Amino acid sequence: MRVLCACEESQAVTSELRRLGHEAYSCDLLPTGGAHPEWHVRADAVEVAKLAWDMVIAFPPCTHLACSGARWFGEKRRDGRQQSAIGLFLALATLDHVPRVAVENPVGIMSRLYRKPDQVIQPWQFGHPETKATCLWLRGPAAARADA
Known part of the structure; x- marks a missing residue:
């Protein structure tokens, strides 16, 4: 499954989804704090979410x-x-x-x-x-x- 983890710079969820075999990417305005910058899109999550995804998991700031x-x-x-x-x-x-x-x-x-x-x-x-x-x-x- 192709998954976007919107508003996630840590890659905590993205990494778990990757471990389970999904094509997952984190996306945030901030640079990633995770170990895989190649899985991170530094951009407006709403704009990136307009692309083709099977699932979006979003963590908007509270x-x-x-x-x-x-x-x-x-x-x-x-x-x-x-x-x-x-x-x-x-x-x-x-x-x-x-x-x-x-x-x-x-x-x-x-x-x-x-x-x-x-x-x-x-x-x-x-x-x-x-x-x-x-x-x-x-x-x-x-x-x-x-x-x-």
């Missing part, structure tokens, strides 16, 4: 969307940062030409502005001691199996 920063939402709305972040999230979540899309973000305003997430996961569910609700908005064949 700085202006997460409930943990709610006390600064007024300022972020006034100066446009929040609207810009909402635009990026929606552009990645609504890629109609991509058969499978997964968008990750913590609990925040997108549950109200876009739709409720398909799944909410916690690090402790995967063997880590932390508690940090992480929302997943899913679309495509895998989304139908998420509740199964």
